[in-house]
Amino acid sequence: MNKADYFRKRFYPDVSDEQWNDWHWQLSRRLTGEQELKRLFDLTHDEELALKQKDSFPFAITPYYASVVDGSPLRKTMFPDLKEKICSNGETDDPLGEEPCMVAPGLVHRYPDRVLFLTTKYCSCYCRYCTRSRLVGRHSSQTETIGLKASWEEAFKYIAKHTEVRDVLISGGDPLTLSDNTLDYLLCRLREIKHVEIIRIGSKVPAVLPMRITPDLLKIIQKYHPVFFSLHFTHPDEITPETAKACEDIANTGIPAGSQTVLLKDINDDPDTLKKLMHELLKHRVRPYYLFQCDPILGSMHFRVPVSRGIELINALRGYTSGYAVPTYAIDIPGGGGKIIINDQRYMGRDGDFILLKNFENKIYRYPDPI
Numbered sequence: 001m002n003k004a005d006y007f008r009k010r011f012y013p014d015v016s017d018e019q020w021n022d023w024h025w026q027l028s029r030r031l032t033g034e035q036e037l038k039r040l041f042d043l044t045h046d047e048e049l050a051l052k053q054k055d056s057f058p059f060a061i062t063p064y065y066a067s068v069v070d071g072s073p074l075r076k077t078m079f080p081d082l083k084e085k086i087c088s089n090g091e092t093d094d095p096l097g098e099e100p101c102m103v104a105p106g107l108v109h110r111y112p113d114r115v116l117f118l119t120t121k122y123c124s125c126y127c128r129y130c131t132r133s134r135l136v137g138r139h140s141s142q143t144e145t146i147g148l149k150a151s152w153e154e155a156f157k158y159i160a161k162h163t164e165v166r167d168v169l170i171s172g173g174d175p176l177t178l179s180d181n182t183l184d185y186l187l188c189r190l191r192e193i194k195h196v197e198i199i200r201i202g203s204k205v206p207a208v209l210p211m212r213i214t215p216d217l218l219k220i221i222q223k224y225h226p227v228f229f230s231l232h233f234t235h236p237d238e239i240t241p242e243t244a245k246a247c248e249d250i251a252n253t254g255i256p257a258g259s260q261t262v263l264l265k266d267i268n269d270d271p272d273t274l275k276k277l278m279h280e281l282l283k284h285r286v287r288p289y290y291l292f293q294c295d296p297i298l299g300s301m302h303f304r305v306p307v308s309r310g311i312e313l314i315n316a317l318r319g320y321t322s323g324y325a326v327p328t329y330a331i332d333i334p335g336g337g338g339k340i341i342i343n344d345q346r347y348m349g350r351d352g353d354f355i356l357l358k359n360f361e362n363k364i365y366r367y368p369d370p371i
């Protein structure tokens, strides 16, 4: 029996396959407090204290994802930590400076031709390093969104008026926790806008609630192609048979899926773990897209890895594995600077009509490039 099946047999012995594989059941049984968590995990004294703290970023995890994080470094991405109360230099509650860029409720227009549309504050599980912890999870129920439907109107109106917007990135919160009907409505309204070429949905659902990827959901999304998914994966332990199936169903629906990974200390900050994650994703037709430096939200120091280490990790992938397996390493700059791509220096200067370039093995080559 694999680890997840054992976990389920032990803690949810009376739950049928049908219930376990029903995303509504998973959401209705989310673990949200110390007492519930204690039944399933041996909590350390510090974890208990952290769970009791008032005024913290909310805690929630689906039974499914609890079975995944059990015995995995992923546990630290979900369980509150006392270190979250330590505020370090440069940390803020809105590190990406999204609030000043809001052009309508939930709508961030930072780049010339695309917008970010925050459609809900709800997630099935809350990542402790969440860049939008100021926004998500607080008093939000699954049906309450940033102002469902009524306030989406302003965003639709803005996008319709701004003909330069050819790409709408739906995020939140996790938009795939919205009901089928609500998603159908949202996609339909965006598709009515002629200059919107592509729609992207940002979601962690395939990793934390893979049973949400139902045939009905995929049928709805298929109506509005081209739709892309930007998925969030952190560690190879997330690639379970359930998640693999969700990713393959997504690919078979013709939805190109990319993955965004946040670089996290002691969780995925070593070459073997990162490479394994990228390989597993490709096996299930998910293309690694971004590797993000962890944003400086309040109390996130214990998650952050030095940028120099991030460059080393990317260098350990580039050239040593398929180019498809190498995500782009990026820092989203506090104060609204946007994403900046971090690359190791490969251009080493010029020698007459030649430039000097460094390859993945750090050998220098001369390349003809007369001025």
Ligand SMILES: *Cc1c(COP(=O)(O)O)cnc(C)c1O
Pocket (backbone or CB within 6 Å): 108, 109, 110, 111, 114, 115, 116, 169, 339
């Ligand atoms: C990340 C982001 C996007 C999308 O950026 P891409 O590089 O195109 O994936 C768009 N708008 C905002 C505000 C973002 O933070």
